[in-house]
Amino acid sequence: MLGEPLETVGLTSAGVAGDRRLALLHRGTGRVASAKDPRRWRGLLTLRASGGTPETVRIDLPDGRRLRPVDPDADAVLSRLLGQPVTLVDTAPPGAVLDRARPDEVLAAGVTAPVTVDVSPLATAAAAGTFVDFAPVHLVTTSTMDAIGAATPGGVEVRRYRPNLVLATSGTGFVENDWVGRDVHLGSEVVLRVLARTPRCAVPTLAHGTLPRAVEALRVPARLNRVAPLPELAAQPCVGAYAQVVRAGRVSVGDRVEVR
Numbered sequence: 001m002l003g004e005p006l007e008t009v010g011l012t013s014a015g016v017a018g019d020r021r022l023a024l025l026h027r028g029t030g031r032v033a034s035a036k037d038p039r040r041w042r043g044l045l046t047l048r049a050s051g052g053t054p055e056t057v058r059i060d061l062p063d064g065r066r067l068r069p070v071d072p073d074a075d076a077v078l079s080r081l082l083g084q085p086v087t088l089v090d091t092a093p094p095g096a097v098l099d100r101a102r103p104d105e106v107l108a109a110g111v112t113a114p115v116t117v118d119v120s121p122l123a124t125a126a127a128a129g130t131f132v133d134f135a136p137v138h139l140v141t142t143s144t145m146d147a148i149g150a151a152t153p154g155g156v157e158v159r160r161y162r163p164n165l166v167l168a169t170s171g172t173g174f175v176e177n178d179w180v181g182r183d184v185h186l187g188s189e190v191v192l193r194v195l196a197r198t199p200r201c202a203v204p205t206l207a208h209g210t211l212p213r214a215v216e217a218l219r220v221p222a223r224l225n226r227v228a229p230l231p232e233l234a235a236q237p238c239v240g241a242y243a244q245v246v247r248a249g250r251v252s253v254g255d256r257v258e259v260r
Contacts (some may be wrong), residue, residue: 001059002048002209003162008252011190011245014127015136016164018052022069023092023131024078027085030093032122032131036201037099038111043082045208054090091129096122103237104222106202107215125195125244135195138162139184140240141169141176144225148239151224152216160204160217161239167257174225176241185258189249197229199236 003019010017024033024044035041051057059067059074061081067074069088079085097119105115125135140163149155158166165186169175179194186192204217222237229238 001044003159004048004050008250010248010250011137011192012248013136013245014130015132015245018057019164020131022049022054022057022088022090024082024086025089025093027087031119032092032096032098033082033084033086034098034100035203035206036120037101037117038106038202038206039101039114040084040099041082042111042206045203045206047078047081048209092122092131094128096131098122100201103200103202103205103218107205107218111202111206111213125242135242135244137164137192137243137245138198138240139165139167139176139192139194139243140198141167141171143169143171143173143175144239147173147224148217148220151220156214156217156220157208157211160208160211160214161200162203163240165251169257174227174238177225177227177238179241179259180230183246183260184243185256185260186251187249187255189247190245190251191247192243193246194241194243196242197227197238198240198242199229199233200239204239 026033033041033044035044046062048060049057054069057069061067067077075087099117100120102116109115123130123132126132140161145158177197180196182194184192200218200221205213205215207213218237221239225238226235227238228235
């Protein structure tokens with residue numbers, strides 16, 4: 001779903017407090033619902049989640065209503081909105097997977113067209129039972145966003161790429177490409193280790209709340225930064241980086257960042 005901007009937040013080995021602590025499971029397939037398969041699940045990006053724990057989460061619906069996961073009709077309401085039978089859960093089932101439509105095919109055919117969908121495992125670099133795509137933290141730099149924005153008519157919104165952390169950097173271009181294997185120190189407490197560049201799916205191109213569909217959000221990175229997320233993988237459009245939490249703590253807007 002859509003997220004929320006925060007001025008300060010805690011990070012643990014599971015990632016940002018409150019991030020992806022709940023998910024929707026399709027009752028027929030048992031797979032995690034994700035807008036990476038936009039034909040079926042793009043409606044998730046009309047919903048906004050806020051709050052830090054399963055007990056305090058609120059889901060804002062397109063019609064202005066607010067839903068709580070503990071509401072007895074929560075599953076029924078979300079199933080009607082999404083047109084799919086879903087259940088809210090707070091623990092990923094063993095071997096949890098989601099469907100990921102091939103982004104080049106989505107660009108060519110559109111979000112409503114049937115395209116090739118690959119099954120993608122969750123949390124391969126995170127603790128079992130969590131709902132992160134790969135690793136607990138996703139970061140992006142202002143240098144990267146500036147590079148994409150300069151090549152995009154009308155610019156681009158960072159929230160399309162759904163980062164946990166936006167880091168202000170002075171370099172030019174996709175600077176986090178060179179951070180794989182390095183540590184990022186945030187403020188006086190938190191240390192992250194960068195694991196991989198972040199390959200992009202079709203999600204940045206989709207409507208996000210009031211933001212309209214924007215195919216350039218993927219086409220521009222595909223032209224400017226088609227690189228291998230890891231050495232053993234094929235080159236893909238990448239924006240940002242995935243990281244693990246080496247040392248937990250709190251981070252706040254304005255904290256100093258140092259890459260070592």
